Amino acid sequence: xxxxxxxxxxxxxxxxxxxxxxxxxxxxxxxxxxxxxxxxxxxxxxxxxxxxxxxxxxxxxxxxxxxxxxxxxxxxxxxxxxxxxxxxxxxxxxxxxxxxxxxxxxxxxxxxxxxxxxxxxxxxxxxxxxxxxxxxxxxxxxxxxxxxxxxxxxxxxxxxxxxxxxxxxxxxxxxxxxxxxxxxxxxxxxxxxxxxxxxxxxxxxxxxxxxxxxxxxxxxxxxxxxxxxxxxxxxxxxxxxxxxxxxxxxxxxxxxxxxxxxxxxxxxxxxxxxxxxxxxxxxxxxxxxxxxxxxxxxxxxxxxxxxxxxxxxx
Amino acid sequence: xxxxxxxxxxxxxxxxxxxxxxxxxxxxxxxxxxxxxxxxxxxxxxxxxxxxxxxxxxxxxxxxxxxxxxxxxxxxxxxxxxxxxxxxxxxxxxxxxxxxxxxxxxxxxxxxxxxxxxxxxxxxxxxxxxxxxxxxxxxxxxxxxxxxxxxxxxxxxxxxxxxxxxxxxxxxxxxxxxxxxxxxxxxxxxxxxxxxxxxxxxxxxxxxxxxxxxxxxxxxxxxxxxxxxxxxxxxxxxxxxxxxxxxxxxxxxxxxxxxxxxxxxxxxxxxxxxxxxxxxxxxxxxxxxxxxxxxxxxxxxxxxxxxxxxxxxxxxxxxxxxxxxxxxxxxxxxxxxxxxxxxxxxxxxxxxxxxxxxxxxxxxxxxx
Numbered sequence: 001x002x003x004x005x006x007x008x009x010x011x012x013x014x015x016x017x018x019x020x021x022x023x024x025x026x027x028x029x030x031x032x033x034x035x036x037x038x039x040x041x042x043x044x045x046x047x048x049x050x051x052x053x054x055x056x057x058x059x060x061x062x063x064x065x066x067x068x069x070x071x072x073x074x075x076x077x078x079x080x081x082x083x084x085x086x087x088x089x090x091x092x093x094x095x096x097x098x099x100x101x102x103x104x105x106x107x108x109x110x111x112x113x114x115x116x117x118x119x120x121x122x123x124x125x126x127x128x129x130x131x132x133x134x135x136x137x138x139x140x141x142x143x144x145x146x147x148x149x150x151x152x153x154x155x156x157x158x159x160x161x162x163x164x165x166x167x168x169x170x171x172x173x174x175x176x177x178x179x180x181x182x183x184x185x186x187x188x189x190x191x192x193x194x195x196x197x198x199x200x201x202x203x204x205x206x207x208x209x210x211x212x213x214x215x216x217x218x219x220x221x222x223x224x225x226x227x228x229x230x231x232x233x234x235x236x237x238x239x240x241x242x243x244x245x246x247x248x249x250x251x252x253x254x255x256x257x258x259x260x261x262x263x264x265x266x267x268x269x270x271x272x273x274x275x276x277x278x279x280x281x282x283x284x285x286x287x288x289x290x291x292x293x294x295x296x297x298x299x300x301x302x303x304x305x306x307x308x309x310x311x312x313x314x
Numbered sequence: 315x316x317x318x319x320x321x322x323x324x325x326x327x328x329x330x331x332x333x334x335x336x337x338x339x340x341x342x343x344x345x346x347x348x349x350x351x352x353x354x355x356x357x358x359x360x361x362x363x364x365x366x367x368x369x370x371x372x373x374x375x376x377x378x379x380x381x382x383x384x385x386x387x388x389x390x391x392x393x394x395x396x397x398x399x400x401x402x403x404x405x406x407x408x409x410x411x412x413x414x415x416x417x418x419x420x421x422x423x424x425x426x427x428x429x430x431x432x433x434x435x436x437x438x439x440x441x442x443x444x445x446x447x448x449x450x451x452x453x454x455x456x457x458x459x460x461x462x463x464x465x466x467x468x469x470x471x472x473x474x475x476x477x478x479x480x481x482x483x484x485x486x487x488x489x490x491x492x493x494x495x496x497x498x499x500x501x502x503x504x505x506x507x508x509x510x511x512x513x514x515x516x517x518x519x520x521x522x523x524x525x526x527x528x529x530x531x532x533x534x535x536x537x538x539x540x541x542x543x544x545x546x547x548x549x550x551x552x553x554x555x556x557x558x559x560x561x562x563x564x565x566x567x568x569x570x571x572x573x574x575x576x577x578x579x580x581x582x583x584x585x586x587x588x589x590x591x592x593x594x595x596x597x598x599x600x601x602x603x604x605x606x607x608x609x610x611x612x613x614x615x616x617x618x619x620x621x622x623x624x625x626x627x628x629x630x631x632x633x634x635x636x637x638x639x640x641x642x643x644x645x646x647x648x649x650x651x652x653x654x655x656x657x658x659x660x661x662x663x664x665x666x667x668x669x670x671x672x673x674x675x676x677x678x679x680x681x682x
Contacts, residue, residue: 060523062681081679082525090523096516100331101324112320113526139331155520 006073006163006194007042007059008035013067014054014217028054029065030217036196036210041189044198045205045306046214052198053093054217056167059196060090073162086114089156093167095148099141103132103151106140107158114159124191125154128184146177153184164188166197170204182207202303213306220309225302232300232308234258235274238266241285242292250288256280261307266294268304317526321534328508329538339504343496343546347553350488358444363387364408366396371419377430377456381412386448403435410434410445478647485558490642491615493550494635497573498609500543501536501580502587503601508535509588510597519681528677536581543577544570563649572645572659576638579662580605582669583634589676609635637661 014029028051036042044052057063059072061081070077072084097106107129111118122129132150135143140151149169156164166185170178182204185195189209197208205211205225212222221228241247244267251260251269258270269281278295285293329336363381367374382389390407393399402408413431415421422428432449436442479486509532512518521531547570554560562569583605591597610616612626613635619627630636637658644650644658652659 057681062519062522064680064682085523086525088523090520092516092519094516096520098324098328098517099515100328105324105327109320109324110524112317113521113524115317115525 005035006038009033009070011068012065015066027217038194039192040209041195043208043211044214045211047200050214051217053167056165060165087162089161089164091152091156091166097140102137102139104136110155111158116159121158121160125157129154145173149173164193164195168198205302215310229300229302229305232305235271236298236300237269238296238298239269240266240294241290247290254284259311318530321530322537325535325538343550346492351558359385360388361409362390364390364402364411365392366413368416369414369418373419374414380456381452485560486647489554489560490639494613494638495609496546497543497577498580498605501539501577502584502605505539505581505584506587506597506601507594510591510594514593540577547573562646564645569645572641575662579634579666582666585673586669589673608633613639615639634665
């Protein structure tokens with residue numbers, strides 16, 4: 001059973017002792033169970049502090065869970081940690097290569113750690129490495145954020161791992177580089193690699209095969225990106241007015257409102273049921289003396305779903 | 315093996331690319347030797363001597379000349395009466411005043427007994443003491459010369475011999491001390507900082523999730539520091555021999571061998587520190603306070619251990635530098651061979667083993 005999955009976890013719990021005495025420990029992972037199939041890009045989505053990094057550190061054998069078990073490529077994360085370390089590629093959230101070594105030196109060093117050579121596995125990293133090859137002689141510390149990520153990815157891939165674990169790889173990277181990064185991951189998946197990725201950016205969910213929405217150590221929902229969105233059944237409207245700040249307050253006090261959040265240029269208004277239509281919303285906002293109105297029925301996005309799930313939880 | 319070589323190269327690159335640190339590492343021993351050799355010395359030279367001669371005879375003049383001729387005293391003036399003494403001291407013009415009473419010569423030859431008064435500024439008690447000793451010795455010398463050829467019924471002559479260091483040079487003391495200090499500083503502090511830096515920068519996080527053996531990383535780290543320490547040791551010895559005229563009486567090979575043993579002790583201590591410390595700052599403080607301070611205070615190099623109260627004397631036994639210091643003094647200054655230092659060497663070896671085993675067992679294979 002275990003071998004058909006790349007990663008599976010049962011009832012993982014991780015607590016952190018607080019610095020101050022007497023305070024109860026913080027629950028970073030709260031009874032987490034999931035299974036990730038081989039060859040999929042699986043995304044853990046959630047805000048900072050949701051427990052993504054703790055989970056990844058447990059799966060990469062860097063931390064021990066307080067309760068529960070997990071298997072990576074059929075190996076137990078506690079007892080077989082040494083074997084797991086040989087077969088996974090890990091890129092932590094913080095750039096963790098040697099800043100005073102050049103791009104080429106970093107890559108060679110990591111190849112030597114896994115007793116392989118850059119030439120041997122060049123086909124796997126070729127696409128990525130070609131982009132940073134012009135800077136081969138540059139020290140890693142002097143690379144741009146996107147370049148650092150590419151170098152980090154190359155180093156994590158150099159030993160042809162079965163599972164790639166990427167902790168917030170796109171945080172602090174510009175939009176173009178982010179897009180490129182996801183393209184690279186999709187290409188890598190074609191070689192049969194399983195990829196675990198975490199991100200605080202909801203818009204990246206669509207890039208994954210499946211996602212898990214995380215909040216305060218729990219998985220709120222786990223499905224394909226479309227599947228997650230389909231869980232959202234209430235009517236949702238995008239609303240713009242001349243005075244957005246006042247509008248948010250007014251919409252929240254509208255009796256038919258389920259919830260309302262600011263979403264960039266517009267407010268996303270979730271209503272309790274279908275009975276209220278555009279006209280009614282229009283009329284309500286006019287009665288509150290709002291101008292320049294735009295009321296539009298929209299399809300829910302993953303962010304709307306996440307907000308809704310979060311609301312349910314708390 | 316190939317992996318190990320790549321890691322050693324990596325460590326060298328870390329060191330060489332951080333030019334400033336490298337410069338400090340190589341500069342430390344030179345600065346220390348120069349400082350201790352020329353600035354921080356206990357020897358008293360050229361202190362100010364004022365003379366109050368109420369006798370003005372041949373004898374008083376001869377004694378005064380003998381004093382002034384020595385390296386220890388510089389004649390800075392004479393005064394005529396006792397009332398002038400206090401203002402002279404207060405003005406800082408004298409460290410010592412030599413007082414010959416009136417009729418000094420007459421008394422000496424008639425009653426075979428005369429007194430000279432030595433008045434010193436004892437606000438620095440060590441200085442005062444040293445000056446009195448010098449002056450007494452010079453006067454004693456003069457007396458010997460006077461008695462040359464004449465026979466006295468009873469006479470006890472003390473003959474002192476300062477073994478191994480006849481000129482009582484401070485360098486005999488501080489060079490071994492500086493060696494212990496520099497090796498401790500570079501090996502223990504720098505290795506611990508460099509290991510902890512990998513933790514701080516997150517390198518360790520990636521390295522742990524790999525089949526790399528911790529042994530490879532740490533062993534590779536110690537090689538450049540070992541070589542750097544040997545280089546420093548050489549520069550200290552060269553400076554001592556050619557600049558401070560300190561002879562190396564024992565075997566140079568033995569000297570290097572025991573130094574390498576001590577370097578390993580220091581490296582293992584550095585490794586142990588890196589296990590406990592989470593930040594480079596912490597590592598540095600532990601190394602400075604836990605290692606450098608005892609090296610200065612308890613190795614016998616600054617303050618004699620014999621004078622310390624029992625608890626401190628007992629404590630000094632666990633300071634590795636104390637043993638190294640004593641080995642170096644034996645080999646370098648007394649010229650003794652291995653059979654006189656095997657005990658100390660064995661203690662150092664034991665300590666190294668102990669630190670290594672502790673570090674080994676405490677090495678974190680995970681993040682927490």
